[in-house]
Amino acid sequence: MAGEEPGRRMAARSKRSDAVRNQQALLTAAAEVFTTSGVNAPIRQIAARAGVGLATIYRHFPTRADLVTAVYHHQIEACADAGPALLASADTPLAALRQWVDLFVDFLVTKHGLADALQSDSASFATLHAYFLDRLLPVTARLLDAAVEAGEIRPGTQPYELLRGIGNLCIGRDDNPDYDPRRLIDLLLRGLRSEA
Amino acid sequence: MAGEEPGRRMAARSKRSDAVRNQQALLTAAAEVFTTSGVNAPIRQIAARAGVGLATIYRHFPTRADLVTAVYHHQIEACADAGPALLASADTPLAALRQWVDLFVDFLVTKHGLADALQSDSASFATLHAYFLDRLLPVTARLLDAAVEAGEIRPGTQPYELLRGIGNLCIGRDDNPDYDPRRLIDLLLRGLRSEA
DNA sequence: TAATATGCGGAACAACGATCCGTTTTGTCA
DNA sequence: TGACAAAACGGATCGTTGTTCCGCATATTA
Numbered sequence: 001m002a003g004e005e006p007g008r009r010m011a012a013r014s015k016r017s018d019a020v021r022n023q024q025a026l027l028t029a030a031a032e033v034f035t036t037s038g039v040n041a042p043i044r045q046i047a048a049r050a051g052v053g054l055a056t057i058y059r060h061f062p063t064r065a066d067l068v069t070a071v072y073h074h075q076i077e078a079c080a081d082a083g084p085a086l087l088a089s090a091d092t093p094l095a096a097l098r099q100w101v102d103l104f105v106d107f108l109v110t111k112h113g114l115a116d117a118l119q120s121d122s123a124s125f126a127t128l129h130a131y132f133l134d135r136l137l138p139v140t141a142r143l144l145d146a147a148v149e150a151g152e153i154r155p156g157t158q159p160y161e162l163l164r165g166i167g168n169l170c171i172g173r174d175d176n177p178d179y180d181p182r183r184l185i186d187l188l189l190r191g192l193r194s195e196a
Numbered sequence: 197m198a199g200e201e202p203g204r205r206m207a208a209r210s211k212r213s214d215a216v217r218n219q220q221a222l223l224t225a226a227a228e229v230f231t232t233s234g235v236n237a238p239i240r241q242i243a244a245r246a247g248v249g250l251a252t253i254y255r256h257f258p259t260r261a262d263l264v265t266a267v268y269h270h271q272i273e274a275c276a277d278a279g280p281a282l283l284a285s286a287d288t289p290l291a292a293l294r295q296w297v298d299l300f301v302d303f304l305v306t307k308h309g310l311a312d313a314l315q316s317d318s319a320s321f322a323t324l325h326a327y328f329l330d331r332l333l334p335v336t337a338r339l340l341d342a343a344v345e346a347g348e349i350r351p352g353t354q355p356y357e358l359l360r361g362i363g364n365l366c367i368g369r370d371d372n373p374d375y376d377p378r379r380l381i382d383l384l385l386r387g388l389r390s391e392a
Numbered sequence: 393t394a395a396t397a398t399g400c401g402g403a404a405c406a407a408c409g410a411t412c413c414g415t416t417t418t419g420t421c422a
Numbered sequence: 423t424g425a426c427a428a429a430a431c432g433g434a435t436c437g438t439t440g441t442t443c444c445g446c447a448t449a450t451t452a
Contacts (some may be wrong), residue, residue, distance in 0.1 A: 016418055016429060053432035058410070082397060119368035148407090157383075165380040168364045172315035184361040187353075187378065191387030210400060212449055238439060249401035254441070320440090 023060050025050040031071050037111035038174070039068050048102075065128035072111065076135055079107055083139030093146035094153060100143055100190060101166060103120040104136070105182060115170035136163060153192040162188075219256050220245040233368070234309035235264050248330050261313075261324035268307065272331055277301055279335030289342035290349060296339055297362060298375060300332070301378060304366040311366035332359060349388040358384075 015048045029050035033041045043064070045179040047057045069076075083100050090096035117125050118132060140159040147153045165188055169181045225246035229237045239260070243253045257263040265272075279296050286292035304311045313321050314328060336355040343349045361384055365377045 014419075018417070019430060022430085043410090044408075047432095054409095055411080055413095056431060059430075060427080064409095121368060121371040154273060160226065161375075161380060164375060165365060165383075168367050168380075171367060172317060172363050175317040179357075179360060184357060184364075186363075187387035188383050189387070191383035191385070209397070209450065214449070215399060218400085239441090240439075250440095251402080251442080251444095252400060255399075260440095 016119075019060075022050070022052050022056055025053065025146050026057055026067070027070055030067050034068070034071060034111065037109065039064075039117050040113050055072055063127060064124045065126065065131075067115070068117065068125075068128055069131050072114075075107055076132065079103055080135040080139050083143055087143060087146055092152060092192070093143065093150045097143040100139070101185060101189065102182075104166060105170060105185060108167065109173055109181065112174050115167050116172065118167050119164075119171065133160070133163070147192075150193060154194045157192060162192075206388060215256075218246070218252055222248065222253055222256055222263070223266055226263050230264070230267060230307065235307065235313050236309050259323060260320045261322065261327075264310070264313065264321075264324055265327050268310075271303055271332050272328070275299055276331040279339055283339060283342055289339065289346045290385075291387070293339040293343050293349075296335070297381060297385065298378075300362060301366060301381060304363065305369055305377065308370050311363050312368065314363050315360075315367065325375075329356070329359070343388075347390060350390045353388060358388075359365050 026046065030046050033046045033049055037045065043057055044054065046067075047054050050057070057067070061070065079100075082103055083096075086096040086099050086103075087093060090099060108118075118129060137159050140163050144153070144157060144159055144162065148155045166185055169184050169188070173179055173181055200359050222242065229242045229245055233241065235312055239253060240250065242263075243250050246253070253263070257266065278299055279292075282292040282295050282299075283289060286295060304314075314325060332357050336359050340349070340353060340355055340358065344351045365380050365384070369375055369377055
């Protein structure tokens, strides 16, 4: 990626220093605003906190999803990586699945409005949805397959279904402190188990 | 405050005919717009179709939830009434619960964006949320209790949890035709069953 | 018919997402 | 170094939507 030629001249111009500085400032500001006001906070608010203009934020992150993705990139990757690790360390595949789901739920629940955004039909969030699926679907599939193969759960459940169900159940936890998605997700996983 | 209270003095003035006509036109227009553009359609669109001004819609239905509630009032009542009826007609309480949940899901799924609105943290939808809970929570509780008493499901599940979980799982079905909440809800109910 | 409560319509304001354009900054090369 | 063009910037601006306000119209009643 460093050898791109932005035109005909050979010496690729390096990225301007103010650009990278602003991008960093935006990431920091967005992370702060997201935790205080949720991932649906007004763009202006983020731009203001970063001390940049409106166009700058759109230039670096064309859609809101791009910004959200960038902010949570590391955590999403960590969650994806945790899948195989848990499969190796847990007692049984189903236990690994449970622990991984716990991780995933923790992630979703601590980011205000993230679960909501994930299922939003807004076009701005389409790429976020895609990114989550791209990284987490294979992990879910592997965990499910392992549990099926071990005879712990019934076959036939699609990874997408499970991921989506978990995401959906995490929606709207913010306003209602006495709603705990984990209990319902536990029911869901329980319903997955093979009979007898 | 020696001033006379409006409408107290003499025979209460009957409602103006244009007012009731407009209210009816708004209900019809809203029902149409809701089915085509979802329950989050712009207020202006509804007002335009009804052929009334903006203020008129706000006068009759101060919040969007009031309009939604009015439009779906009959169906919500029918859903609530179906609970006891199914309990009487079904083979077992759990079967009744399943059938009733099916009804509820059908209702939610056919109203675009209704499930989304139900869990929305927007203040406009607070009263809608409250209305649903007010009518359907007792029904859910009765179905759950009966199934517990019959030993078909484990005790300990709160009616609100179940209702909310079902509602959440129905969110966002519109955009993704290959997402069927019913399968996940079936898993949820399966997870409810008492151990053999 | 006249008086008045009641209701009406649309202008107006605010918040937000998204875009556009004149200006500034930065890196490069003579 | 100094000038130039690409790159980036900032904020004005537009379009959309929710919500309120106010002068005007009208149905009802006396």
